Amino acid sequence: MPKLIIDDIPVEVPPGTSVLEAARSVGITIPHFCYHPALAIAAACRLCAVKLLDGPVKGIQMSCSLPAQDGMVVSTTDPEALKMRSLVIEWLMLNHPHDCPVCDEGGECLLQDFTIAGGHSRRRYVGKKRTFQNQYLGEGIHHEMNRCIECYRCVRFYQEYAGGTDFGVTGSAGRVYFGRFAEGALESPFSGNLVDICPTGVFTDKTGRFRARYWDYEFAPAVCQHCSVGCNTSPQNFQRELIKIVARRNDQVNGWFICDRGRFDKEYLNGPQRPRYPEIGGAPGEYRLALEAAANRISEFCLQNGPAGLAFVGSGRLSLEGCLVLAELARVVGAPVSYFAEAAPAQGSLAAVRLLNEQNAARIHDIEKAECIALFELDLMEEGAMLSLAVRKASLAGAQVFRVGGAREGEKRQLPFRYQEVATLDEVPFEGGSKGVVICGAGGKSPELLSYLASSGARLVMLQPGPNAFGAALVSLERKGATLSDLVESGQIKAVVCFEADLPPWLLERVEVLACADWKRGGLTEKASVLLPTTTWVESNGTSINYEGRAQRFLRSRPAGLPLKGLDPKYYSSETEAVALHPPHVHRNYIPGGAEREAWRVMADLMLELGGEPVNEPLTGTWGKLRDLDPEGEGVRIYDLVSAQELS
Numbered sequence: 001m002p003k004l005i006i007d008d009i010p011v012e013v014p015p016g017t018s019v020l021e022a023a024r025s026v027g028i029t030i031p032h033f034c035y036h037p038a039l040a041i042a043a044a045c046r047l048c049a050v051k052l053l054d055g056p057v058k059g060i061q062m063s064c065s066l067p068a069q070d071g072m073v074v075s076t077t078d079p080e081a082l083k084m085r086s087l088v089i090e091w092l093m094l095n096h097p098h099d100c101p102v103c104d105e106g107g108e109c110l111l112q113d114f115t116i117a118g119g120h121s122r123r124r125y126v127g128k129k130r131t132f133q134n135q136y137l138g139e140g141i142h143h144e145m146n147r148c149i150e151c152y153r154c155v156r157f158y159q160e161y162a163g164g165t166d167f168g169v170t171g172s173a174g175r176v177y178f179g180r181f182a183e184g185a186l187e188s189p190f191s192g193n194l195v196d197i198c199p200t201g202v203f204t205d206k207t208g209r210f211r212a213r214y215w216d217y218e219f220a221p222a223v224c225q226h227c228s229v230g231c232n233t234s235p236q237n238f239q240r241e242l243i244k245i246v247a248r249r250n251d252q253v254n255g256w257f258i259c260d261r262g263r264f265d266k267e268y269l270n271g272p273q274r275p276r277y278p279e280i281g282g283a284p285g286e287y288r289l290a291l292e293a294a295a296n297r298i299s300e301f302c303l304q305n306g307p308a309g310l311a312f313v314g315s316g317r318l319s320l321e322g323c324l325v326l327a328e329l330a331r332v333v334g335a336p337v338s339y340f341a342e343a344a345p346a347q348g349s350l351a352a353v354r355l356l357n358e359q360n361a362a363r364i365h366d367i368e369k370a371e372c373i374a375l376f377e378l379d380l381m382e383e384g385a386m387l388s389l390a391v392r393k394a395s396l397a398g399a400q401v402f403r404v405g406g407a408r409e410g411e412k413r414q415l416p417f418r419y420q421e422v423a424t425l426d427e428v429p430f431e432g433g434s435k436g437v438v439i440c441g442a443g444g445k446s447p448e449l450l451s452y453l454a455s456s457g458a459r460l461v462m463l464q465p466g467p468n469a470f471g472a473a474l475v476s477l478e479r480k481g482a483t484l485s486d487l488v489e490s491g492q493i494k495a496v497v498c499f500e501a502d503l504p505p506w507l508l509e510r511v512e513v514l515a516c517a518d519w520k521r522g523g524l525t526e527k528a529s530v531l532l533p534t535t536t537w538v539e540s541n542g543t544s545i546n547y548e549g550r551a552q553r554f555l556r557s558r559p560a561g562l563p564l565k566g567l568d569p570k571y572y573s574s575e576t577e578a579v580a581l582h583p584p585h586v587h588r589n590y591i592p593g594g595a596e597r598e599a600w601r602v603m604a605d606l607m608l609e610l611g612g613e614p615v616n617e618p619l620t621g622t623w624g625k626l627r628d629l630d631p632e633g634e635g636v637r638i639y640d641l642v643s644a645q646e647l648s
């Protein structure tokens with residue numbers, strides 16, 4: 001391992017580590033633009049200059065592309081290095097429009113930070129600036145090419161990392177252009193990462209432009225709830241509105257990036273269609289009265305039909321906390337609990353938790369390092385898009401990739417890697433299996449097929465039909481949950497109480513909905529006698545377990561309640577006179593629409609109404625160990641904690 005000295009600090013790093021990374025390992029940040037830990041080295045910007053005072057290499061060098069070697073003595077603060085870096089900043093700023101006050105990147109811009117840190121404050125160049133035409137790049141990303149510093153991060157990400165083909169670099173010398181080859185929406189389902197990766201304001205998130213500055217946002221560590229990969233994100237809220245979502249690094253789950261669905265699909269959280277107030281018989285009511293009404297409906301039903309005719313229903317989008325308290329609520333009433341409405345997803349998720357263990361459940365790194373990968377019964381871009389980048393990495397390193405049985409019906413997007421089509425899994429040449437991975441989709445899997453998967457020796461990825469479907473299946477095993485469709489078809493269940501559940505129309509038709517708690521509207525909320533609004537993941541603390549059995553915590557990043565933008569004037573005008581100016585003009589001691597609660601809290605309140613014990617902490621028993629899970633950590637795989645074999 002090379003030993004070197006950086007700014008008088010002795011450092012020892014693995015072979016192949018760059019001087020820039022060696023400095024980072026001891027807390028020294030060398031200014032940089034083109035360097036990014038996830039991308040190949042370009043050494044394009046020249047900002048990372050340091051001076052080598054002694055050892056095998058001497059003089060001014062680019063630290064991002066210089067491997068650390070034994071005996072090197074590096075200075076990051078030598079006057080020659082400082083001068084070089086300040087000149088680099090000055091030339092990078094020659095053509096920059098100096099439009100920070102009107103740039104949406106202002107306040108979170110690497111170029112701004114290093115320009116100020118490098119002491120460049122006076123402009124000496126008086127010539128004409130080079131300018132470009134911007135392009136329309138779709139509804140997600142705004143393009144402002146004049147801000148470009150030619151670091152090549154965007155093109156390295158888009159083409160090399162994500163496999164996109166419609167965006168690149170053209171031109172030469174002083175007129176290098178980063179954009180699409182013809183104007184139009186970016187085609188890659190990972191294009192939104194350009195916003196995060198560009199060190200200046202060339203690409204900004206069009207969906208949240210000019211709404212707030214970085215320091216205005218409320219944010220907290222979150223976990224994407226769109227699929228079972230569970231990518232880490234940082235939602236940025238302003239005045240109770242989710243403005244932007246950016247990727248949050250977790251090397252065990254999503255690395256540095258997220259897919260466009262996780263980034264841009266957010267309007268459902270802000271929209272006026274969300275239930276914000278309790279409803280009793282379709283009319284708005286108070287939370288306490290709605291709870292009482294729900295409890296009365298449940299008690300009456302149980303008196304007339306017995307509790308066995310009523311099911312408490314959750315789903316894979318309910319947090320782990322919700323799943324656990326739901327079982328308690330059902331126990332208090334003496335009714336069955338169900339986490340899966342239909343048989344196919346239930347079979348798939350239960351099979352996954354029974355089959356997977358610490359050894360055979362593939363991690364993202366197992367996919368990246370696999371030599372043979374089979375895609376089986378899934379639409380990867382729909383069910384777990386970020387995993388396609390891991391498959392791409394393996395494929396670029398020489399792995400063979402097979403898609404078994406051809407494209408799934410409805411499969412829309414191109415996979416960003418080469419693959420061969422085969423008819424059956426038997427045709428996939430797993431040799432020894434130690435470096436083989438099978439990726440399956442959510443949905444039903446026959447026992448024979450599952451045993452084949454297990455016996456092939458390959459590691460498994462079994463994507464799930466919800467962000468916490470894995471957790472729901474574990475709790476279902478532990479608390480003896482049943483599949484709702486089985487109970488209804490057997491004639492046992494006549495009514496349901498649902499928490500963030502989704503029932504298909506045929507099932508909905510066959511049951512009475514005594515009460516429903518949800519953050520979105522649908523057939524269930526329409527049919528429910530009592531509706532209790534719940535908070536979404538941005539307004540909740542919770543835990544979800546992803547496809548590989550990794551438990552991750554997410555934290556509340558904004559209070560519940562209606563966004564200030566678009567708020568009905570009745571909330572901010574005076575009692576006597578409507579004032580259509582900037583809210584709020586009248587201070588009130590409540591948040592409009594703030595009646596939503598986390599689903600588990602609604603369950604706990606309902607349980608109290610029904611004569612149960614108070615619930616102060618939902619993660620109890622075996623699950624109690626997850627209470628201290630660091631939301632900014634990598635999460636934990638639950639196999640040491642909970643054994644599905646023991647639960648079942």
Ligand code: SF4
Binds near residue numbers: 150
């Ligand atoms: S557009 Fe941004 S990421 Fe791309 S080269 Fe220019 S500054 Fe770098």
Ligand code: SF4
Binds near residue numbers: 228231262
């Ligand atoms: S892959 Fe899934 S979890 Fe990750 S960002 Fe996309 S939708 Fe969200």
Ligand code: FES
Binds near residue numbers: 033
């Ligand atoms: S960061 Fe080293 S040359 Fe750009």
